Amino acid sequence: MRKFTLAGRGLVHPCYAIGPFGGPSCLQPPGFSIGDSPTLSTPWQSGGSRMVVVWYDPRPASLCPLWFQMAAPSQSLVITVLTVLTVLTGLISIVALMKPNHDSVGSEGARGRETLQARHRKKENTRMKYINRDLAFVTGILIALAGTAVPALAVTSITTCGFVISAPGNYVLNANLLNCTGDGIDVLASNVSVNLNGYIINAGSPSSFIGVNVGIPASPIRLNHVGIQGSGLIKNFVAGVNITRCDYCQVALVTSAQNANGMSADHVNYINVGSNVLVANTGAGLLLSESVNGVVAYNEISGNGSSCPGSTSLPGGGTSLVVCGQGLFIEDSSANTVNNNTLSGNLANGLWQDHESQFSRIYSNVTDGNAGVGILIDGSGGNGIFNNTSSRGNGTFDLQDTNFACGTNTWGSNVFFTSNPSTCIH
Amino acid sequence: MSLVKRVSAKFEGSKAALSLLGVSLIALAGNGVPAQAAFKSITTCNPTLAVSSGGSLINASGDYQLTSNLTQATVNTDCILITASNVSLKLNGYQITGPGGSFGTAAGIDVNPPSGPVNHVAIQGPGLIQDFSTGIALIYADFSQVDLVTAANNSAEGILGFNVTSLTVGSNVLVRNGEWGLLLNVSNGGTIQYNEVNGNGAVSAGSGGGIYLGGGSNANTVNNNTASGNGQQFGSVTVAAGIFVFADGNRVYGNSTDGNVLAGIQVASGATGNGIFNNTSVGNGMNDLEDDNTGCDSNVWSGNNFFTSNQPCVLRHVA
Numbered sequence: 235m236r237k238f239t240l241a242g243r244g245l246v247h248p249c250y251a252i253g254p255f256g257g258p259s260c261l262q263p264p265g266f267s268i269g270d271s272p273t274l275s276t277p278w279q280s281g282g283s284r285m286v287v288v289w290y291d292p293r294p295a296s297l298c299p300l301w302f303q304m305a306a307p308s309q310s311l312v313i314t315v316l317t318v319l320t321v322l323t324g325l326i327s328i329v330a331l332m333k334p335n336h337d338s339v340g341s342e343g344a345r346g347r348e349t350l351q352a353r354h355r356k357k358e359n360t361r362m363k364y365i366n367r368d369l370a371f372v373t374g375i376l377i378a379l380a381g382t383a384v385p386a387l388a389v390t391s392i393t394t395c396g397f398v399i400s401a402p403g404n405y406v407l408n409a410n411l412l413n414c415t416g417d418g419i420d421v422l423a424s425n426v427s428v429n430l431n432g433y434i435i436n437a438g439s440p441s442s443f444i445g446v447n448v449g450i451p452a453s454p455i456r457l458n459h460v461g462i463q464g465s466g467l468i469k470n471f472v473a474g475v476n477i478t479r480c481d482y483c484q485v486a487l488v489t490s491a492q493n494a495n496g497m498s499a500d501h502v503n504y505i506n507v508g509s510n511v512l513v514a515n516t517g518a519g520l521l522l523s524e525s526v527n528g529v530v531a532y533n534e535i536s537g538n539g540s541s542c543p544g545s546t547s548l549p550g551g552g553t554s555l556v557v558c559g560q561g562l563f564i565e566d567s568s569a570n571t572v573n574n575n576t577l578s579g580n581l582a583n584g585l586w587q588d589h590e591s592q593f594s595r596i597y598s599n600v601t602d603g604n605a606g607v608g609i610l611i612d613g614s615g616g617n618g619i620f621n622n623t624s625s626r627g628n629g630t631f632d633l634q635d636t637n638f639a640c641g642t643n644t645w646g647s648n649v650f651f652t653s654n655p656s657t658c659i660h
Numbered sequence: 661m662s663l664v665k666r667v668s669a670k671f672e673g674s675k676a677a678l679s680l681l682g683v684s685l686i687a688l689a690g691n692g693v694p695a696q697a698a699f700k701s702i703t704t705c706n707p708t709l710a711v712s713s714g715g716s717l718i719n720a721s722g723d724y725q726l727t728s729n730l731t732q733a734t735v736n737t738d739c740i741l742i743t744a745s746n747v748s749l750k751l752n753g754y755q756i757t758g759p760g761g762s763f764g765t766a767a768g769i770d771v772n773p774p775s776g777p778v779n780h781v782a783i784q785g786p787g788l789i790q791d792f793s794t795g796i797a798l799i800y801a802d803f804s805q806v807d808l809v810t811a812a813n814n815s816a817e818g819i820l821g822f823n824v825t826s827l828t829v830g831s832n833v834l835v836r837n838g839e840w841g842l843l844l845n846v847s848n849g850g851t852i853q854y855n856e857v858n859g860n861g862a863v864s865a866g867s868g869g870g871i872y873l874g875g876g877s878n879a880n881t882v883n884n885n886t887a888s889g890n891g892q893q894f895g896s897v898t899v900a901a902g903i904f905v906f907a908d909g910n911r912v913y914g915n916s917t918d919g920n921v922l923a924g925i926q927v928a929s930g931a932t933g934n935g936i937f938n939n940t941s942v943g944n945g946m947n948d949l950e951d952d953n954t955g956c957d958s959n960v961w962s963g964n965n966f967f968t969s970n971q972p973c974v975l976r977h978v979a
Contacts, residue, residue: 334811467942467967489967491919491943513889513919513943536858537919576839579835579859579889603812603835603859612815624856626788627812627835651755651810 252532308470313435347658392419392428395435399426407466409430413438414445418468421448424457430488437470440516445471445493449478456481464488464510473498474515485510495557496523496538503527513537518560519580528570535561539605558582561604566590578602584628589613589636605629608650615642625650633659698973699725699750705732707770721746726754726787735759738770739792742801745778751787751809760793764815767797777802777823784914785809785832794820795837802826812836818860821847839868841890846876853883857902861891861921867899869920877907884914891921891945900939901926901950909933915940922946924966927959934959941966949974 389404395414399405402425410433411418418435418596419428428446445468448460457480462649464487474490477483477499484506490496496512498521499505505528512519512535519535519634522528539559557563559582564570577584577599584601585608587594593616600623601608608625611617613636625632625648632650635643640658653659702716702724709715711724718724719742732739739756740749749769756768768789771781785808789795795811797820800803805828811818818834818841821827827850834841834857839856844850852871861868870887873880882903891900902917906928917924917939924941927934929952941948941964948966951959954970956973964976 469943489918489942492945511918511942514921516943534888534916534918537892537921540892540921576886576888578856579892581892600856602810602833602856605836605859624833626810626833627790629813631838 266404328629380600396420399423399428402426405429406485407433407435409433411435414443414471415441417447417640418445418471419441419447421446421457421460422450422575423460425459427461427463430462430464430468432465434467434469434493436468440470440472440492440494442472442477445469445474445490447473447476448480448483449476451478453479455479458482460484461486467491469493474512476500480505484508489513491515493517496520496535497521499523499525501525505529508532510534510624514540515646516540516647517576518563518582519559520562521560521565522563522567522570525567526569528567530562530570531574532571533575535575535584536578536580559605560586561601564588564591564594567594569593571595572597572599574598576600577608578604580604580606582606583610584608584625586610587612587614587617592616594618598623599625601625601628601632603627607634609634611635611640611643613637617643618646619643620646620648622650624650634660692693699723701725701727702730702740702749703728705730705737705739707738712931717741718738718747718749723748723750725750726752726756729755729757731757732766732768732792733759735761736764736766738766738768740769742769742771742781743773743778746780747778748782748784751783751785753786755788755790756788756792757788760791760813760816761815764793766792767794767820768792768811768814769796769866770794771796771798771801771804773800776800779803781805783807783809788812789815794836796820798822798824798827800824803855803886804828805830807831809833810835811841811926814838817841817843818857819843821845821850823847825849827851830854832856840872841870841887843872843874844877844880845874848876848878848880850877851883851923852885855885857885857887857890859889859892861900869900869904869922870902870917871904873903873905873907873910875906877910879909880907880911881913882912884912886916887924888916888918888920899926900945902944904928905931905934905936907931907934910935912936912937917944917948919942919943920945923950924948924978926950926952927956928952932958936961938963939966940964944968 235614281489389406391408392405393409395411395418396416397419399421400423406429414437437443446462449457460480460483462475462485467489469492470532472494474493475485475497479501481503483502485497486508487510489511491514493515494517496515496519500523502525505525507520507530509532512533515538519538538561559580561577561580561584564587572594578601583606584604588611592614596609596617596619598621602624607630608628609619609622611619631652631654633648633653637643645659689973700711700722703748706715707717710717710719710772712868716739729737758768758789769783779802781801781804783796785804788810790813792814793816795814795818796806799822802825803868806819806825807830810833815838817839818828818837821844824847827847829842829852834855837860840860841860844851852951857870860870869890871882871885887902890902890953900921901916901923902920903912903913903925908931912925918941922945924944925936925939947968949961949964949969951971951974956971962973966976
């Protein structure tokens with residue numbers, strides 16, 4: 235059950251609500267971590283508009299992948315905010331008026347009646363002062379919202395291939411981007427949301443470019459809070475979506491198919507990849523490299539590797555491994571959570587985590603019918619692999635841990651037929 | 661009657677009742693009340709020998725079960741052969757493994773009566789059938805059903821139905837089979853639902869995919885299956901779909917058919933009167949949804965979520 239906390243009662247800024255669901259785009263406010271109680275000391279300055287978090291969702295990131303940024307308060311939102319504030323103020327007033335005056339009982343005998351009445355008047359004045367202040371506050375909010383105090387965030391339309399985003403803001407596709415001869419969209423700025431809006435980005439035929447490329451090439455500068463949101467189809471690129479050096483970024487509801495790799499992420503922290511369809515890519519479904527604290531949840535990553543070239547270089551260069559045909563390949567990454575994905579029918583492994591990755595939580599996934607292993611933990615430790623609902627019919631083993639006696643990994647409550655070693659995989 | 665007589669009569673009656681109970685107990689201790697028929701165990705792959713004789717030929721009605729993994733090392737030889745009606749077979753979580761290799765003619769479980777159709781054959785998992793030509797073959801087996809079975813890495817089909825009426829195939833995992841996960845030919849009135857049919861068609865054959873409703877397979881219901889990532893042939897591909905319909909009057913709804921090499925759902929030329937609705941189909945190689953009949957003929961497409969189709973008569977979901 236979602237629990238919402240009202241933070242920053244004394245709103246002094248023109249405010250927008252950032253709700254858990256229902257908005258047109260999805261960005262977690264910079265400076266906030268999942269579970270924080272935002273306060274007025276951390277307003278979100280974006281696109282020239284000041285934002286203050288009113289609502290937030292304290293659930294774990296895996297359960298709450300989307301933070302929604304409201305570009306401008308809709309009428310219903312205004313009504314909602316006003317209603318909440320009005321009710322809150324009313325409650326404050328009622329409580330203030332109905333609260334019994336316990337102080338007067340004990341002090342009656344010790345002090346004179348005049349003193350008591352004076353104190354009563356003083357307390358009532360103070361109480362009314364607070365009520366008036368609250369009413370003034372609400373009135374101010376009403377005036378602010380009724381007027382033009384809240385500037386709308388601009389939404390930039392994208393209609394052509396090769397669109398470069400170099401400034402924060404909201405961007406939305408309003409046409410298919412077909413037969414691109416370069417990247418479809420390049421994102422070079424932080425605090426950006428891109429809504430594919432149901433459109434298609436393709437390269438016509440397999441190309442060496444990228445559908446949506448997030449990150450500044452050949453630069454140590456890191457981006458943050460970039461959100462790519464579908465629905466939308468990206469195909470025929472070397473990668474459908476590539477994210478490099480970006481923190482708190484996310485990709486949701488995107489279909490990436492017939493690319494060399496469906497999606498790749500390199501040197502990213504706190505990435506959230508949720509509810510995407512990464513299928514029928516000729517290489518791998520999703521590559522996660524040198525990244526920590528990410529969440530990969532509720533994705534369909536199936537049928538990848540139909541035309542493996544033999545080897546594919548990892549994003550960022552350096553190591554060259556055979557990643558083709560992997561559903562999800564986790565390389566040199568730690569503390570990631572992989573849950574509720576379907577990783578089936580891939581031509582190598584469903585999920586392969588290499589020896590330099592550790593402390594992953596892998597649970598509630600379906601990994602059936604992969605040509606290699608359903609879930610392969612290849613030499614790394616400290617991982618928890620549990621409650622995976624089905625790992626059956628895979629080519630070599632359903633579940634495999636290459637550590638002796640599973641090392642420091644914990645396998646429990648998984649559903650499978652074959653495993654190696656069978657003594658420690660449960 | 662005096663009190664003494666009445667007490668004596670009661671006592672005599674009680675003795676008679678106790679005597680009757682004693683006789684009954686003795687009878688029950690013997691063979692008076694037959695126990696519920698026990699499951700007959702199959703412990704080896706020998707389809708030429710009846711189960712009652714230690715083989716794996718089921719030629720009599722009854723309940724059967726696996727109590728260990730079974731392996732068939734001989735090529736082109738079934739593991740379990742069923743030729744009788746009213747049979748239930750529980751796999752009990754065990755595996756049936758064939759010799760593997762290239763195409764053959766054998767099945768892990770072959771329901772194949774030598775004369776006339778059988779009916780009401782139920783095969784229930786969990787259990788894994790692998791490395792045969794076909795995982796489960798049902799031929800002339802009406803009102804039969806297969807549930808909770810995993811059929812993987814068989815060189816042709818996971819489940820094959822031929823001349824089967826009212827077949828139910830539910831909640832199975834049919835993955836990584838060489839041609840089709842499930843293939844029906846000349847089979848009517850069946851229900852195919854809640855199966856995972858992914859990653860099939862991975863051999864160098866010209867045809868392979870998820871679910872195939874072949875010629876004469878009419879009036880079947882195919883719903884709530886996942887048929888994704890099928891048809892990954894390395895060679896040329898002629899047919900590779902998540903769900904391929906080459907028959908009439910079928911209902912195909914609530915399925916997810918993503919990332920198949922050619923089409924997500926394809927209705928072939930000449931197949932009419934089918935209803936295809938409320939499916940999700942994205943990221944397929946050719947068209948997500950495809951109807952090869954001009955103007956979709958009498959096929960009705962509605963409420964589907966997809967990106968690509970070959971005709972405007974294939975209608976999408978309207979929010």
